[in-house]
Amino acid sequence: MMRRTWAGIVAGAVGTTALNTVTYLDMAVRGRGASSTPEDVVHRLSARTHVPVPGGAEARENRASAAGALLGILTGVGVGALYGASRALPWRPALPLAGLATGLAAMAGSDLPVALLKVSQPRTWRPADWLADLVPHLVYGAVTAAAYEMLRREPMAYRQPKGAPP
Template identity: 45%
Template sequence: MHTLVKGLIAGAAGTSALNVASYLDMVIRARGASSTPGQAVERLAGLAEVDLGDGERGEHRKEALGSLLGYGTGAGAAVCYGLLASGRRPPCAVGVLGLTALAMLGSNAPLTALGATDPREWTASAWVSDVLPHLAYGITAYAAYELLRS
């Protein structure tokens, strides 16, 4: 199976795990969903001079596009991992941490560059809300990628 296909499948599995971890965190702590992806979409749409629509329709588009950006990030991180790990099998801890870092960097760097967030200002609770779901991504994407390699 080609590296790209393995990466896309592993990224989809990892992103599903990240979403489950995020939703469980929302249930346990009774917190709302992050508005950051929607803010990023709004800023990107403004830069591209794209009208997302007014009112509820525009809000729905921002929410949906923010979620799709997350899936793209998850797929991209696993494809990058596959390209970097091609021909070698890093130890489990290295692979998991590498995928976790790639996913966190892939999501937080663009959001920071767009001014939608600033990790330097995050509380400990905000860091937990970010790190744990990305760790779930890393564990799941690594397991999926390694299973597809077999």
Template identity: 45%
Template structure:
């Protein structure tokens, strides 16, 4: 039970750090928000034959559901980390890199499988926009998880 709760808390902290890093990047580079989460929600809704409503309502639901998917991914990555490391205490670099990789795989893997994005086609700026916030996630989730360990 502790692994699940600690993972959820660490995932929430890490996801908050990821969002802050993303928003800071948007401010610094004056770039727009990614539409990838909304496109993923559209694909999932289409595959599940779900009607999200009239366009204005559907757009708002896609925005909200896209954000919720991000929180679910962050929570899931940290819970997986807790399960993988049960009974062990990875060093800081190993823990941070593991959490970063879990979060990146958890977010980009399904997006690639659905055909929403293909990181192999990304320019370096897109890789930085993705990797740095995920690293912020890894650092924060690791610190939170370690602080929660008995």
């Protein structure tokens, strides 16, 4: 079970890189700015827990931005770990369905805190907003599932060509 979980962690990191790549490509193509949502989540968590983000104004904003990005990485790696652990269960859906479920789980893992902390209300999002959120998460799910399966395959035995010295 631990090997599966570790493979899931690595796969989740690969999927997170894919999600970030798709997000930055979207920003580059459409010329849109970065979302302030991750750092807004950090500020809301800070206020709710009464644990201030330390430093002066600029340092506080930089730390909140970094902490928001780290929460995204933690979500991606955590969902990957759950994916790996879940592959030990008797029911293992086919790769496309597993990737879809993993992408939607990651999306829920990032959107639920946003909604619960009232940083944003997904019910008010336009279709373009949902698409901008959905596509990177679906890519995350597909890449995470594929990376996990590649990591879990047994390596092919090395075969020397006939006549080669041992």
